[in-house]
Amino acid sequence: MSRFMAVALSGLCWLGSAIADEAPISGIVKFVDLAAQTLTLESTARGKTRQVVVHFKPGTRIVKFIRSAEPGETGFVEQALTLAELKPGWIVSAEARHERDKEVADVVKVVLER
Amino acid sequence: MRSRALMLLVGSGAFLALALWIARPPASLANGDKDHEDKGGHAHVPAPLEYADAHMPLGAWTDPAMIARGKEIYAVRCAVCHGDAGDGKGPAGVALPLKPSDFRAKAGVAEMRDNYWFWRVSEGGQVEPFKGKGSAMPPWKGQLSVEERWAVMAYQHTFSGHLGPHVPWEHPASLAMGRDIYAMACVMCHGAEGRGDGSVGPMLSPRRAPQPRDFTSAEFKFRSTPSGQLPTTADLLRTVTEGVRSSGGPMTIGLRGHRIMPSFRYMPAAQRLEVIEYVKSLNRGFWERREIKTIAVPAAPPVTHERLSRGKQIYADAECLACHGERGRGDGPSAPTLKDNRDVPIAATDLTKPERFKNGARPADVYRTLMTGLAGTPMPSYADSLDPDLMWDLVHHVLSLSRQGERPPKAAER
Numbered sequence: 001m002s003r004f005m006a007v008a009l010s011g012l013c014w015l016g017s018a019i020a021d022e023a024p025i026s027g028i029v030k031f032v033d034l035a036a037q038t039l040t041l042e043s044t045a046r047g048k049t050r051q052v053v054v055h056f057k058p059g060t061r062i063v064k065f066i067r068s069a070e071p072g073e074t075g076f077v078e079q080a081l082t083l084a085e086l087k088p089g090w091i092v093s094a095e096a097r098h099e100r101d102k103e104v105a106d107v108v109k110v111v112l113e114r
Numbered sequence: 115m116r117s118r119a120l121m122l123l124v125g126s127g128a129f130l131a132l133a134l135w136i137a138r139p140p141a142s143l144a145n146g147d148k149d150h151e152d153k154g155g156h157a158h159v160p161a162p163l164e165y166a167d168a169h170m171p172l173g174a175w176t177d178p179a180m181i182a183r184g185k186e187i188y189a190v191r192c193a194v195c196h197g198d199a200g201d202g203k204g205p206a207g208v209a210l211p212l213k214p215s216d217f218r219a220k221a222g223v224a225e226m227r228d229n230y231w232f233w234r235v236s237e238g239g240q241v242e243p244f245k246g247k248g249s250a251m252p253p254w255k256g257q258l259s260v261e262e263r264w265a266v267m268a269y270q271h272t273f274s275g276h277l278g279p280h281v282p283w284e285h286p287a288s289l290a291m292g293r294d295i296y297a298m299a300c301v302m303c304h305g306a307e308g309r310g311d312g313s314v315g316p317m318l319s320p321r322r323a324p325q326p327r328d329f330t331s332a333e334f335k336f337r338s339t340p341s342g343q344l345p346t347t348a349d350l351l352r353t354v355t356e357g358v359r360s361s362g363g364p365m366t367i368g369l370r371g372h373r374i375m376p377s378f379r380y381m382p383a384a385q386r387l388e389v390i391e392y393v394k395s396l397n398r399g400f401w402e403r404r405e406i407k408t409i410a411v412p413a414a415p416p417v418t419h420e421r422l423s424r425g426k427q428i429y430a431d432a433e434c435l436a437c438h439g440e441r442g443r444g445d446g447p448s449a450p451t452l453k454d455n456r457d458v459p460i461a462a463t464d465l466t467k468p469e470r471f472k473n474g475a476r477p478a479d480v481y482r483t484l485m486t487g488l489a490g491t492p493m494p495s496y497a498d499s500l501d502p503d504l505m506w507d508l509v510h511h512v513l514s515l516s517r518q519g520e521r522p523p524k525a526a527e528r
Contacts, residue, residue, distance in 0.1 A: 024209050026250040045211065047246035065194050065205045076194060076205045091250050093209040111195060111206045112252045 025052055025103065026093040026111065032086050039086060039108065041094065054094050055104045056083060064110035081110070089114050157243050158225070158291070160387035165233040166347035169401045170264050175271055175279040184269030187262055191254065192270070200273030212239075212248050217273035224274070224285040227391060228267070231280075235263045282395035292392030295385055299378070300393075304329065308396035318374055323453075323460035323491070324360055324472065326375075329396045333455065333490040336473050338408040341487050341495040344399050346408060350390045352474075354378050359470050409485045411478045412502050417510050425511025428504055432496060434512075437462035442515035455490040465515045480509045 027043030030051060037056040042049060062083060065076040086092070091112040096103040160166070174180045189198070195207030200217035207214040217223060226234075235258075239249025254263060271280050282289050296304075303318060305311040308329035315326045327334065336353045337345040345353075357377035378386055394400045415421065429435060437452060439445040442465030449462040468475035473483040484505055487495030500508065 024211050026210050026212075026248065043248070044245055045248040049245075067189075075198065078205070091252060093206065093211075093250065095209055107209070109206050109209045111210070111250050114252070 024093050024095050025054065026091070027052065029086055029088050029090045029092055031088060032083060034084055037083065039083065039092075039094070039105070041092065052103055054096055054108070055102045057104055060105045060108065062086065062108045062110070064113070086110075087113070157247070159230075159243060160384055160391060161227065161229040161233040162241075163348050163351065163387075165229050165236070166387065166391075167400075167406055168229045168232045170228045170232065170267060170280070171404070172279045172281065172401055174264050175268050175281075176277070177268065180265045180268045181272060183262070184265035184267070187258065187266050188269050191258070192266065195251075196270075200270060210250050212250065214251070217270045218275075220274050220276070221287065223271070223276070223280075224287045225290075226280075227282060227288045228280055231267050232263060235266060281401060282391070283398075289388075289392045289395055291385070292388035292390070292395075295381075295389040296392050299381075300389065303375070308393065319360070321458060323456070323458050324358065324374055325454075325456060325458065329393050331397075331490075332399055335488040335490060337486050337489070338482055339486065340407060340409065340497065341489065343407075344397070344403060346406060347387070347390055347394070350393065351383075351386060354381075354386050354390060356474060358472050359474075360472050409482060409497065411481050412506075414477050414481075414509070415503070415506050417514075421507045421510050422514055424504070425507035425509070425514075428500065428508045429511050432499070432508070434508075437492065438465050442466050442512070452492050454492070460491055465512055468513065468516050475513075477506075477509055477513060480512055481505060484508060484512075 025041060025043050027041035029039060030042050031040040032038075033040070039054045039056070041052045041054060043052050044050075062081040062085070063078040064081055066079050068075055068077045086108075090110060091114075093109045093111055094103070094105045095107045095109075096105045098104075161168070188196075193204055195204045195210065195214040196202055196217065197204040197207065197214075202214040202216035204214065215222065234244075234251070236253060236255040237244075238251035238253035239245055239247075240253045244251065254266075258266065267280075276284070278284050286293070301312055302314040303310075303312040303326040305315070305326070310326040310328035312326060319325065332342075332344065334345045334349070336358075337343065337349045339345055339349070353375075355378060357373040358375035360374040435446050436448045437444070437446045439449065439462070444462040444464035446462060452460050452462060454460045463471060465471075471479065471483075473479055473488065483493070484500070485495060485497045487493050487497075496505065496508075
């Protein structure tokens with residue numbers, strides 16, 4: 001019984017940390033490093049502002065949302081961007097995972113270009 | 115037998131939990147429900163002073179042209195996060211840690227006052243408390259004019275389904291905290307409807323002025339706005355914070371510092387602003403006025419013998435002494451006949467006792483009083499008859515009438 005409880009508790013802890021690690025990070029783009037394939041964001045959460053370095057991997061997508069050009073369609077469609085097209089000052093939201101002390105992005109969504 | 119008792123215990127516990135859940139008090143600002151604040155960029159804070167008077171024109175909320183203009187701006191600037199349907203589920207918004215507002219949520223929209231809404235659109239998530247919560251909302255004040263921001267608000271408001279103007283008297287929920295504070299701290303003197311007819315009022319200063327303010331009237335004594343206009347929110351905050359100095363009847367015994375209205379300086383500033391928003395809601399004039407001009411108080415020139423002498427001459431020429439007396443003791447020839455706009459006798463202020471100046475005794479306070487006058491009392495505004503330099507001369511003279519008043523520096527100090 002106690003073994004079962006220990007396994008269940010460990011599972012819950014792992015699930016909790018996994019969910020926490022996948023929380024999106026939003027912030028203002030401060031710096032883009034094409035060589036290192038990273039993006040530095042100024043992000044504020046729970047009253048604290050910090051600089052977060054978001055790492056890119058080969059499959060990471062960067063998208064912005066534009067109005068559909070199709071006749072009769074008014075909704076938003078995704079438009080793919082490259083890391084080089086991201087500009088300091090833009091507001092983005094990164095869906096990232098915590099891997100070996102790094103924030104590795106799956107998708108970066110542009111909230112505002114400015 | 116044992117398992118039956120256990121089942122009975124578990125069943126009773128479940129029933130008790132269900133009963134407590136059903137009977138829980140309704141969520142409100144007053145009982146500290148803040149759960150929904152953590153889920154979105156919404157926070158129960160009053161708009162700061164620089165936005166507190168930014169009330170949207172009443173007609174703009176339902177003006178079809180304004181709404182159409184707002185729809186165009188919304189589609190380009192806001193829909194990517196807030197969604198075309200106003201549900202807070204735009205494609206860029208769904209990935210944000212702090213969810214964009216859902217304008218279809220009637221209760222949430224009803225809690226937002228127009229000045230708060232305008233502040234949010236103007237400053238976005240770049241100001242506290244939203245910045246600390248991680249809001250990604252952009253500030254639009256640099257890109258949208260005041261009218262464009264109003265237009266966006268008018269369009270966003272349509273998602274809630276509310277058809278009238280978005281004003282506090284249509285949405286009492288937006289004033290819940292202020293109303294509770296008013297009921298505890300103000301109603302005794304100012305009355306349930308803010309007409310200055312509370313049960314304690316007559317005992318404050320029996321059959322004499324000052325009487326508690328009637329918030330529904332257009333006359334507010336203590337303002338930085340020109341004569342005949344309503345005060346700014348900052349003016350009201352100053353009065354609530356400082357209280358009103360005056361000797362009064364039996365009910366004022368014990369009020370510190372000769373105050374007929376107590377100082378609420380120890381009440382948190384946010385709560386003072388909440389109660390002021392409630393007070394403003396009692397007078398629609400705050401929503402009907404457009405441009406607000408305030409009287410600037412220039413830097414005080416140094417006190418010199420020449421200025422004091424000139425101030426004394428102005429004091430005589432402007433007939434201040436008719437009410438306040440030659441020595442400023444409030445014993446001028448007209449003093450016994452003075453009445454306020456409620457036709458109750460009013461005393462001319464004894465200028466030798468600055469601790470009893472109702473509108474404050476700092477040089478800037480006296481300057482402001484002379485510029486604005488005290489609405490509803492015989493004290494006129496001198497804004498049209500004295501330029502700022504001469505006004506300061508008069509201020510220096512008035513403040514020199516008290517024993518501890520202003521004096522020019524002695525020769526050795528110069």
